[in-house]
Amino acid sequence: MTGTPAVSLRDIRKKFGHFEVLKGVSFDAREGDVISILGSSGSGKSTMLRCINMLEAPTSGVVSINGEAIAMKTRYGVSCPANPRQIDRIRSEVATVFQSFNLWSHMTILQNIIEAPVYVQKRPKGECIAEAEALLEKVGVVDKRGAYPSELSGGQQQRVAIARALAQKPKVLLFDEPTSALDPELVGEVLTVMRGLANEGRTMLVVTHEMGFAREVSDRILFLHKGQIEVDGRPDEIFTKGVNAHFDQFTSRVH
Amino acid sequence: MNLHFIWETFLALLTGVPVTLKLATVSVVAGMILALFLAVLRLSRFRLARWAVAAYVFAFRGSPMLVQIFLIYYGLGQFRSTLQALHLWYWFRDPYFCVLLALSLNTAAYGCEIIRGGLQSVSAQQVEAGRACGMSGLLLFRRITLPIAVRNVVPIYGNEIILMVKATSLASTVTIMEITGIAAKLIAETYRAFEVFAAAGAIYLLINFVLMRLIAFVERALSPHLRRSTRPVETIGALAATH
Numbered sequence: 482m483t484g485t486p487a488v489s490l491r492d493i494r495k496k497f498g499h500f501e502v503l504k505g506v507s508f509d510a511r512e513g514d515v516i517s518i519l520g521s522s523g524s525g526k527s528t529m530l531r532c533i534n535m536l537e538a539p540t541s542g543v544v545s546i547n548g549e550a551i552a553m554k555t556r557y558g559v560s561c562p563a564n565p566r567q568i569d570r571i572r573s574e575v576a577t578v579f580q581s582f583n584l585w586s587h588m589t590i591l592q593n594i595i596e597a598p599v600y601v602q603k604r605p606k607g608e609c610i611a612e613a614e615a616l617l618e619k620v621g622v623v624d625k626r627g628a629y630p631s632e633l634s635g636g637q638q639q640r641v642a643i644a645r646a647l648a649q650k651p652k653v654l655l656f657d658e659p660t661s662a663l664d665p666e667l668v669g670e671v672l673t674v675m676r677g678l679a680n681e682g683r684t685m686l687v688v689t690h691e692m693g694f695a696r697e698v699s700d701r702i703l704f705l706h707k708g709q710i711e712v713d714g715r716p717d718e719i720f721t722k723g724v725n726a727h728f729d730q731f732t733s734r735v736h
Numbered sequence: 737m738n739l740h741f742i743w744e745t746f747l748a749l750l751t752g753v754p755v756t757l758k759l760a761t762v763s764v765v766a767g768m769i770l771a772l773f774l775a776v777l778r779l780s781r782f783r784l785a786r787w788a789v790a791a792y793v794f795a796f797r798g799s800p801m802l803v804q805i806f807l808i809y810y811g812l813g814q815f816r817s818t819l820q821a822l823h824l825w826y827w828f829r830d831p832y833f834c835v836l837l838a839l840s841l842n843t844a845a846y847g848c849e850i851i852r853g854g855l856q857s858v859s860a861q862q863v864e865a866g867r868a869c870g871m872s873g874l875l876l877f878r879r880i881t882l883p884i885a886v887r888n889v890v891p892i893y894g895n896e897i898i899l900m901v902k903a904t905s906l907a908s909t910v911t912i913m914e915i916t917g918i919a920a921k922l923i924a925e926t927y928r929a930f931e932v933f934a935a936a937g938a939i940y941l942l943i944n945f946v947l948m949r950l951i952a953f954v955e956r957a958l959s960p961h962l963r964r965s966t967r968p969v970e971t972i973g974a975l976a977a978t979h
């Protein structure tokens with residue numbers, strides 16, 4: 482395929498104390514890829530996602546976004562990003578949707594959405610508000626624009642969080658278990674929005690437990706087991722028995 | 737008891753209100769600015785700064801404010817020649833300045849701890865959401881951490897402001913004619929301590945009543961996200977439904 486990968490991880494390792502959560506993971510995500518990241522809890526899937534935008538700094542290895550490698554340095558024996566400016570710039574292009582939404586409680590829904598475009602990307606406020614309203618329309622919560630996050634249901638909050646991520650006009654969208662904190666009846670509305678985004682051809686990396694979503698929506702699935710990528714392939718290739726024993730075990734437990 | 741005398745006293749004491757309010761306002765504002773600065777240092781990664789602030793807070797919280805006022809006003813008078821050489825004597829010979837300094841330094845120590853608690857209570861998730869969209873440093877502090885901390889802190893800081901209004905009465909011990917100073921003078925003239933102090937107490941009560949309303953108003957204005965929550969109403973509805 483053509484072009485540089487949107488996200489590239491090379492031999493990423495991450496240790497918490499003596500425990501090695503990631504034992505050298507590598508993969509490339511091309512522009513437009515929708516990748517689901519599966520694995521049982523403790524497999525390192527969330528840590529891997531958080532390494533992409535340096536919410537966790539990898540102990541070793543190289544993360545590149547659109548071909549630009551993130552510079553690292555060692556301080557007091559701990560690996561960390563070398564250039565905070567580079568990190569801020571990359572984070573503004575790689576938006577994150579969190580498990581527990583993490584909306585800013587002191588701001589209205591509209592303020593939450595225009596915050597990064599106005600104060601980080603320094604775009605004109607009027608333009609940002611117009612875009613924010615269009616995004617709220619898209620995720621179906623435009624009537625809540627003046628409300629505060631505490632007044633919304635979990636599903637609504639997560640849809641707002643997705644709109645907030647989209648307002649950054651990101652090149653890559655990261656989802657860290659976006660439906661795990663939701664009541665079962667609210668999961669559907671969030672998945673519907675995510676399906677829509679996948680169909681628009683956005684680059685998405687999704688850590689999830691939703692096997693249906695992973696199977697039907699993603700172009701590619703990564704399965705992590707004990708800090709290593711054990712399965713990497715298209716859903717139609719890997720959901721047949723016998724590809725990987727750990728993966729078979731995992732899918733039989735989740736279903 | 738003489739109602740007319742109490743009323744006369746009340747009017748006489750009112751002339752001290754501007755001084756009391758000035759002492760309280762200046763020291764609370766100066767103390768708050770200093771407190772914010774100290775709290776940020778207290779939470780910084782510079783160990784020396786953290787220790788220095790901790791020592792400062794320990795000293796000013798651990799000793800009586802009266803002693804602090806005496807130390808600055810009377811104690812520093814001992815070093816007059818040094819202060820004159822530093823061109824600071826003009827300030828330190830003025831009891832008004834000395835009291836303001838003591839009050840501000842004292843409230844800054846308490847304020848530092850209040851603000852530190854407020855900053856630490858900001859949820860890591862909301863800060864992380866800020867980082868994740870490209871905020872860091874001052875921008876993150878100004879837009880996310882501080883506004884959330886301020887909302888957490890208003891009721892507690894309000895308490896400190898009320899304490900400070902009452903603490904201004906200590907200024908009377910170094911010749912300042914605020915409410916309590918005037919009261920002491922009136923008692924020396926009339927020997928009617930009960931009426932005079934009752935009137936003085938009433939004035940402090942009135943000031944603090946207005947202040948408490950003001951703080952409650954600020955608290956309400958800053959927390960629409962809590963006030964407009966529909967949850968308590970739902971809870972009551974749910975309770976009513978089950979009974």
